[in-house]
Amino acid sequence: MRIALDAMGGDHAPKAIVEGCLEAAQKWPDMELVLLGHEQSIRSLLGQPLPDNLTMHPVEEWIEADEEPVRAVRRKKGSSIVVGCRMVREQKADAFISAGNTGALMAAGTMVTGRLSGIDRPALAPMFPTLDGKGVLVLDVGANPEAKPVHLEQYALMGALYAENVLGFDKPRVGLLNIGTEEGKGTALTKGAFELIKKLPIHFVGNVESRDILQGVCDVLVCDGFTGNVLLKNTEGVAKGIFARLKEELSRNAFTKLAAAILKPGLKRFVKDMDYKEHGGAPLLGLKGPVVKAHGSSDTLAVLNAVRQARRFVERDVISAISKESQRLERG
Amino acid sequence: MRIALDAMGGDHAPKAIVEGCLEAAQKWPDMELVLLGHEQSIRSLLGQPLPDNLTMHPVEEWIEADEEPVRAVRRKKGSSIVVGCRMVREQKADAFISAGNTGALMAAGTMVTGRLSGIDRPALAPMFPTLDGKGVLVLDVGANPEAKPVHLEQYALMGALYAENVLGFDKPRVGLLNIGTEEGKGTALTKGAFELIKKLPIHFVGNVESRDILQGVCDVLVCDGFTGNVLLKNTEGVAKGIFARLKEELSRNAFTKLAAAILKPGLKRFVKDMDYKEHGGAPLLGLKGPVVKAHGSSDTLAVLNAVRQARRFVERDVISAISKESQRLERG
Numbered sequence: 001m002r003i004a005l006d007a008m009g010g011d012h013a014p015k016a017i018v019e020g021c022l023e024a025a026q027k028w029p030d031m032e033l034v035l036l037g038h039e040q041s042i043r044s045l046l047g048q049p050l051p052d053n054l055t056m057h058p059v060e061e062w063i064e065a066d067e068e069p070v071r072a073v074r075r076k077k078g079s080s081i082v083v084g085c086r087m088v089r090e091q092k093a094d095a096f097i098s099a100g101n102t103g104a105l106m107a108a109g110t111m112v113t114g115r116l117s118g119i120d121r122p123a124l125a126p127m128f129p130t131l132d133g134k135g136v137l138v139l140d141v142g143a144n145p146e147a148k149p150v151h152l153e154q155y156a157l158m159g160a161l162y163a164e165n166v167l168g169f170d171k172p173r174v175g176l177l178n179i180g181t182e183e184g185k186g187t188a189l190t191k192g193a194f195e196l197i198k199k200l201p202i203h204f205v206g207n208v209e210s211r212d213i214l215q216g217v218c219d220v221l222v223c224d225g226f227t228g229n230v231l232l233k234n235t236e237g238v239a240k241g242i243f244a245r246l247k248e249e250l251s252r253n254a255f256t257k258l259a260a261a262i263l264k265p266g267l268k269r270f271v272k273d274m275d276y277k278e279h280g281g282a283p284l285l286g287l288k289g290p291v292v293k294a295h296g297s298s299d300t301l302a303v304l305n306a307v308r309q310a311r312r313f314v315e316r317d318v319i320s321a322i323s324k325e326s327q328r329l330e331r332g
Numbered sequence: 333m334r335i336a337l338d339a340m341g342g343d344h345a346p347k348a349i350v351e352g353c354l355e356a357a358q359k360w361p362d363m364e365l366v367l368l369g370h371e372q373s374i375r376s377l378l379g380q381p382l383p384d385n386l387t388m389h390p391v392e393e394w395i396e397a398d399e400e401p402v403r404a405v406r407r408k409k410g411s412s413i414v415v416g417c418r419m420v421r422e423q424k425a426d427a428f429i430s431a432g433n434t435g436a437l438m439a440a441g442t443m444v445t446g447r448l449s450g451i452d453r454p455a456l457a458p459m460f461p462t463l464d465g466k467g468v469l470v471l472d473v474g475a476n477p478e479a480k481p482v483h484l485e486q487y488a489l490m491g492a493l494y495a496e497n498v499l500g501f502d503k504p505r506v507g508l509l510n511i512g513t514e515e516g517k518g519t520a521l522t523k524g525a526f527e528l529i530k531k532l533p534i535h536f537v538g539n540v541e542s543r544d545i546l547q548g549v550c551d552v553l554v555c556d557g558f559t560g561n562v563l564l565k566n567t568e569g570v571a572k573g574i575f576a577r578l579k580e581e582l583s584r585n586a587f588t589k590l591a592a593a594i595l596k597p598g599l600k601r602f603v604k605d606m607d608y609k610e611h612g613g614a615p616l617l618g619l620k621g622p623v624v625k626a627h628g629s630s631d632t633l634a635v636l637n638a639v640r641q642a643r644r645f646v647e648r649d650v651i652s653a654i655s656k657e658s659q660r661l662e663r664g
Contacts, residue, residue, distance in 0.1 A: 040638060067542065091368065131577055142511055145511060146520065169519065186558065188478065189476045190558075198516055210566035210569060211565035211569035211572075212569060213566065213567050225511075226511055226519050229542075230509065230542045230559055230562065230563060231542075231562060231563075234543065234545065234563055236543050237544060238566075238570040238571060239570060241463050242574050242606075244463070244568075244577075245463060249595060251593070251599035259592075259594040260591075262587045262590065263581060263588060265580070266581035266584060266588065267581060271579075274574075326410055
């Protein structure tokens, strides 16, 4: 198995990516890793000699975090993101991981790697934290802001297959994000999607309200990309805000600092549970090959986790499963 | 000024409503209060003699929390919610407050009190907490799950007028909820709404991402009812989940309990800031008269706050301002 990594994307690139890649090469000697990056920038980080199962694929350009995605993908055909997506398309790599510009990765995934037949829209599917630590796969969180019922149906199917095969959920409970739990609630989109999803051969638990997500009421949550993106950023914003304010309370005076010292291990564990970097990267589902978005702030450990996930994504051959099921759906 | 209250709706009804009403009658002797409720149920709670400025308006039926809103409003014409909305329509009350079935209040507001000319859809507009304690008015959070750009334009206008006149924001900063801050981001809905809102005579600060809401980047946040409802319940769910887990950490052993005792005042203050019950009720904007939804879990203090808010809603004549501006918009 050969996995390609974008050394040039992410807040801590190239250092964290290179280090994570070196660790992954050591951890899984049966696997080949290909680092796409600017030769001079990563050569010194890599050291010498390179592990046998790690090669460098030099690129001369890369897409910055603030570039307009579609334009950047069209113009920078030699960039790490475009090259990585092309390697997956041409089966020169079994999977590609990038912590770079999310929009550009989604655009290159669609335009370069290509959509699976039977899937109209790819979906970006990160894990959200839940209080029981298991997490919930949410899709779509923004690969496509607008959706029709049939797209949500495809998301439900892809999410269930990925959660079962890669995340290890047994018969994952799939929920539809809605503004009430009763059937018939919501918009034309959610009503239409409910009718389609309930006929799928998956464990559909019906409508789920956003207040119950953290409680872990489902393992896979389906929604349109606009709502999913709002949800993702809101969860992040509220958690960050509360932790920041908590930190203030803990450093108020000598007594609260004492309290902080007592609580430190428990709070650290908790903050870690709430941190979805810990849960690996977000797959871009519905493409012809595995493409994984690692979190922008990925550190070495997060890169290692993303490689572990991409590895399982390939091993379990989720792409074939999605392709088979979605075509059956289409014929259905 | 005469304000009507629904004694029969809310988790702590009728007790909390009656007590809040009694306190309000005492606090504002210049105002008349009318309690709509089942005579036997509230008579003993009211005591004797009634304050001069409080009267009881007996009703024989009420809408339960789990009833289907539209059907309940059609069938129960003598229910406290329908009677209250009718009193506003017929100018027998200057405002109506209910902590009962939200859907039923929205339905009765639209069907019985009636929409203002120039407003296509009423919007439910609660306050969300912000870290600086000022809060942000969000609309719509579910009066109408689906929206067109012109509806968001009307929400922006109504929200700005309400925030300025009732909530005391000086030139309130109005933001449009979106999945990126740059102009041109999002769906057909947000793109269309952006074009309309930027031409309004309000202080429009552009697109706002959900991760920044708690930081207080705007005073009024505009979105469709589906997204707003998801946002409201997610903020509630994440905050509740984190506080529950924090409580667990604090009661883990004798040391953490000591830490909890030290931190108690600070945490209490924080939880209070995050509790939107403290911010009074949510107006249903776009109707011919002031209708306010108090939080379902309203206690005596929350009822008092809702009365204070309804009072200012009437005093500042926000309905006339909305009517004038929306008609100007229509003629535009």
